Amino acid sequence: MQEQHAFPFLREILLFLVLSGILIPILQRLRINQVVGFLAVGTLVGPFGLALLADNVPWLAFLALPRDQGTAALAxxxxxxxxxxxxxxxxxxxxxxxxxxxxxxxxxxxxxxxxxxxxxxxxxxxxxxxxxxxxxxxxxxxxxxxxxxxxxxxxxxxxxxxxxxxxxxxxxxxxxxxxxxxxxxxxxxxxxxxxxxxxxxxxxxxxxxxxxxxxxxxxxxxxxxxxxxxxxxxxxxxxxxxxxxxxxxxxxxxxxxxxxxxxxxxxxxxxxxxxxxxxxxxxxxxxxxxxxxxxxxxxxxxxxxxxxxxxxxxxxxxxxxxxxxxxxxxxxxxxxxxxxxxxxxxxxxxxxxxxxxxxxxxxxxxxxxxxxxxxxxxxxxxxxxxxxxxxxxxxxxxxxxxxERARDQLQELGDGALASARGRIIIAGFGRVGQQLAKLLGEQNIPFIAFECDAKLVSRLHAEGKPVYFGNAARPELLHHVHADEAPAIVLTMDHPASAMRAVRGIRRDFPHVRLFVRSRDEKDARALRLAGASVVVPETLEASLQLSAFVLEAMGLDERTVDGIVNHERELVNAKLLAPGHAP
Known part of the structure; x- marks a missing residue:
């Protein structure tokens, strides 16, 4: 008794997957347009290609796709x-x-x-x-x-x-x-x-x-x-x-x-x-x-x-x-x-x-x-x-x-379309820190785009007209979609140390020249993030203690300029220690 395959169109699917698995890498290596490559292969294995020769050369039937119900379903x-x-x-x-x-x-x-x-x-x-x-x-x-x-x-x-x-x-x-x-x-x-x-x-x-x-x-x-x-x-x-x-x-x-x-x-x-x-x-x-x-x-x-x-x-x-x-x-x-x-x-x-x-x-x-x-x-x-x-x-x-004529002869597309489509600051995480940053950027008319994993929060903010989208911006492939290589800066506001570390490593690997600003919990996490490639790291505990110290010093009678100098000096000392060899905060 002839064996019957319960899975329909199995041969067509297998042949297509074999061709795709071999063809796509070859086309990419030879820098040939994939559309043209697939058209050529379809013509070759189609009913007007190898299928015409299958009657005289029977083994070609295994490499040919005749016009039947299987190929119609794939199409x-x-x-x-x-x-x-x-x-x-x-x-x-x-x-x-x-x-x-x-x-x-x-x-x-x-x-x-x-x-x-x-x-x-x-x-x-x-x-x-x-x-x-x-x-x-x-x-x-x-x-x-x-x-x-x-x-x-x-x-x-x-x-x-x-x-x-x-x-x-x-x-x-x-x-x-x-x-x-x-x-x-x-x-x-x-x-x-x-x-x-x-x-x-x-x-x-x-x-x-x-x-x-x-x-x-x-x-x-x-x-x-x-x-x-x-x-x-x-x-x-x-x-x-x-x-x-x-x-x-x-x-x-x-x-x-x-x-x-x-x-x-x-x-x-x-x-x-x-x-x-x-x-x-x-x-x-x-x-x-x-x-x-x-x-x-x-x-x-x-x-x-x-x-x-x-x-x-x-x-x-x-x-x-x-x-x-x-x-x-x-x-x-x-x-x-x-x-x-x-x-x-x-x-x-x-x-x-x-x-x-x-x-x-x-x-x-x-x-x-x-x-x-x-x-x-x-x-x-x-x-x-x-x-x-x-x-x-x-x-x-x-x-x-x-x-080509002088560069200024090309008229820009109207209404700043190019400027609005690229060159935006990217904010990863839109909690309290991300929202405060976005507020300040908006007041200064600095364009940004933000990504957040809380779907309900994203839906509410997106409905208000804010450029906030669902997604994890720590994923480099998502950053490629929003042209992160042209971003003035990427800001990571997530509060989970492991997530921040993975994000910094991935971003620095794919976008080595983009300025990367990161929030951290403490100096220990800040040092690890700086070593991973972050441009600037802001430890929450450091900033909270510096702000508290500033208020105390002002209450003790020091003027505001002196207090700012002391606080900034202390901040610079801590930041310098973050990259010092052998330093353990």
Whole structure:
């Protein structure tokens, strides 16, 4: 009797994990864009790669992933978490900080690109208006995953060009919602219906459903995280993230929307809470794996046979897509104040199609809005444009660097967006000491961000508008998320000696040049913390005794200046002893 595996899709899962475990380290070592690498591997092992040769070479079947139910399930999970991670970046604060570029430049880029691409297809290929509209809109979007990874590799995410590119990508991510709704509306019409009226009615119903999910779901999600965050267990956080993602995706599907849209809404909801940074940390180990899962399944949809059948046509379509979008983006960035050299760099960086195209085109084909042959051709063009993106980015960077003008010619993004996003003092622990420090910093208009592990306290302070988030800032990976390497100082106010010691060692290892101010209980702990790398340590017992001594000396008739000199001298003596060899407080 043939053995039956009770665990479904076991071979597909094992093959994907083997490829990921081998591929990710190799790509990182060779400094190859991971998205492009996963696309290539997906194309190789997919139904149009090794699977075509499996009939003649049977052992290749073990390395191939045919288009079946198993790979479809993997692709669906990849789509959901890709949309969730995109939504997590769409916080209201970031949108407002870059509002001029997001809602101005981003909107112009999407509409202009969609009009030119859709209109060109309508005139050149004779597509119907509905198909041209959908294809034009989805092709107007660029790849957030590829572009942000390239900017991170170039260490250009904080540059004016990087911020402008990020703002345009944020608007494109926002455009996902109306595009999905429009596809659903167009797919639901019958032959004699008024398309415009039906689209408006469907969009209105969908907007109402999204509003209810966002408002009600936001309250439920916030309450869940606030109730269980005190457990401070990563597995609890991971369970809540999975519950919210699949739960809201299921609600969206039951309301007639796509599950991908529901996952996007989950990310948006969590981005507005004080748990955003902790959620990012929990999913960070899975982020590359989940994105790899999505892009590998995208690569599996690339039909290499079409490349051989019409190579010149495909080359022309890819070149047309990249050139047209690059010119639109460059024009938008030039109007926004960037010199032509940097504007062209931004155009080449954003000239590719985006990962959302594969989600939207698949949805459009399932709704019978697009013909399968047209959808496959569009996905192939976008896939090829993603392969070209690293090369185009290097070309654009060379143009930008060669013709770069004086530094002051680049206009800063409005309203101090860069200044407010970076360079903040980081406070770890927001009890009495942290709150007093924050009060003084706020009175002097010095920006800060604070992290605290007491979920109830964080929820109350966050609701009051204070920049306080749930999380343990002693974790270096969290500090990387808030750009601690650019912080003027990190202040540890926690009163637990062991926690403070672990934090100092971790921070000093990852951020050796950041000034680190630490609170300690006594001189013994202070000496250990100084030896571990703290810049300044303030023992509570020392400061309390010095303050008490100062009051006593003033009561004995000494003037305030003399008392201050005595107290400061004693403080300096103690601080000097803290690092003296062999000193035992």
């Amino acid at each position: 669906e999970i990849g789509v959901l978490f890709l949309m969730f991670m995109i939504g997590l970046e769409l916080s209201a604060a970031r949108l407002w900080a870059l509002r001029r570029w997001v809602f101005g430049a981003g909107t112009v880029q999407v509409l202009a690109s969609a009009l030119l691409l859709g209109g060109g297809l309508l005139l050149a290929s004779g597509l119907d208006t509905r198909s041209a509209l959908i294809v034009g809109l989805v092709l107007s979007l660029s790849s957030t995953a590829v572009v942000m990874q390239l900017l991170a590799q170039q260490r250009a995410t904080g540059s004016p060009l990087g911020q402008a590119a990020f703002a345009i990508l944020m608007l494109q991510d926002l455009a996902v919602v109306p595009i999905l709704l429009l596809i659903g509306a167009l797919g639901g019409k019958s032959g004699g219906d008024d398309v415009a009226l039906l689209a408006v009615l469907t969009l209105g119903k969908a907007a109402l459903a999204i509003g209810l999910i966002y408002l009600v779901g936001g309250r439920v999600v916030h309450t869940l995280f606030r109730s269980f965050a005190d457990h401070r267990q990563p597995d609890v956080f991971m369970a809540l993230i999975l519950l919210c993602t699949f739960g809201i995706a299921g609600l969206a599907a039951s309301a007639g929307l796509s599950m991908a849209l529901g996952a996007l809404l989950t990310g948006v909801v969590l981005a507005e809470t004080e748990f955003k940074h902790e959620v990012e940390l929990v999913i960070e180990p899975f982020k590359g794996l989940l994105m790899g899962l999505f892009f590998m399944t995208v690569g599996m949809s690339i039909d290499t046979r079409q490349m051989l059948e019409a190579p010149l046509l495909l080359a022309g379509l890819v070149a047309g897509l990249v050139l047209l979008k690059a010119l639109v983006v460059a024009a938008v960035m030039r109007v926004g104040g960037h010199p032509w050299s940097r504007a062209l760099e931004g155009g080449l960086l954003l000239g590719q199609g985006g990962e959302f195209v594969f989600v939207a085109i698949g949805y459009a084909m399932s709704m019978q809005v697009l013909e399968p042959a047209l959808g496959a051709r569009v996905m192939l063009v976008v896939g090829l444009s993603l392969f070209l993106t690293p090369m185009l980015a290097r070309l654009g960077r060379a143009i930008g660097q060669r013709h």
